[in-house]
Structures are given as C-alpha cells and as structure tokens.
Amino acid sequence: MKRKTLKIFLLFLIAVLVILLSGCSTLSVKVPRGMFISTGDYVEGVRTLGILQENKVVIAPLFLFDINKVHQDLFEKLIAKAKALGADGVTNVTFSWKPSPFTYVTLPILTAVLDFYIEGVAIDLK
Numbered sequence: 001m002k003r004k005t006l007k008i009f010l011l012f013l014i015a016v017l018v019i020l021l022s023g024c025s026t027l028s029v030k031v032p033r034g035m036f037i038s039t040g041d042y043v044e045g046v047r048t049l050g051i052l053q054e055n056k057v058v059i060a061p062l063f064l065f066d067i068n069k070v071h072q073d074l075f076e077k078l079i080a081k082a083k084a085l086g087a088d089g090v091t092n093v094t095f096s097w098k099p100s101p102f103t104y105v106t107l108p109i110l111t112a113v114l115d116f117y118i119e120g121v122a123i124d125l126k
Contacts, residue, residue, distance in 0.1 A: 035079065036089025042123050049122040052081050052090060057100060060112040071095060074118035087122035094119050 042048065054077040058065050074095070082090050100113040 034088065035082070036091070036123070036125075037075075037079070037093060037120075038089070038091045039093045040091060042091040042121060046088075047124040047126065049085055049087050049124055051119065052078055052085070052122050053117060053119045054078050054081060055118075056116045058112075058114045058116060060114060062110050063112050065114075070116050071118075074116060078118050078120060082120075082122050085122050086124070088125040089123050090120035091123055092119075092121045 054074055056070060056074055056077075058070055078090060078093070095116065095118055097114055097116045100115050102113040106113055
C-alpha cells in the first residue's frame, strides 16, 4: 500500500512540475514612438552610432527562471541606452548567455548563476 501511495504522490508531483514549467508568458516591451528595433541588418543610408550592449545576472534556484522576463528587462535597458544616445533605432539585436563563474560554486545547492547579454547597433536615420 505504501508503494502505491508513493507512486501516486510522485506522479502528482511530476504533473505539478510539468504544469508549472509549461507556464507561458509574453514579451511586453513598449517601444518609443519612432524607435526602430530589429534583429535584421541595417540598410544603407543610415549612420551607425556604435554598438550597444547590456547585461543581466540571473540567480536561478533549482535552475528555474522566466526567460521572457529576462529578455524584457534586457530590451528595456537597450532601448533606454539607445534613447540616451539619441538613436532612432537599434538593429542586429542579439541575445546571448553564459554561466557565471559563480555557477560552479552554487551547483551543490542546485542554483545557477547565469549572465545574459543583449547587443545591437544604434542607428541614426538622419
């Protein structure tokens, strides 16, 4: 009887984890009016103002975190930096990540420390 109860409990626990991990969120970033954001290459006739890069460190207990929230925060930082520079847009937007050196120290407690980056080229349409 105890084995059957344990199996049911483990099945329930797995079902709850699947439901929690399959939760979905959307990327909701307000782009200022007239600001151009693209993952594509810039076209001729624009002036590049330089490469913009922002980063965010994420501490993920049990390796769980919301990647969309991370991307949203990075997008907002990139847009703020482009506005401060006076850019009309950002092209070649890319995301990347790597484990932080602290991850190897925190692995025994099932926690990851990850460095996320966003990068793009600021452009001026004038």
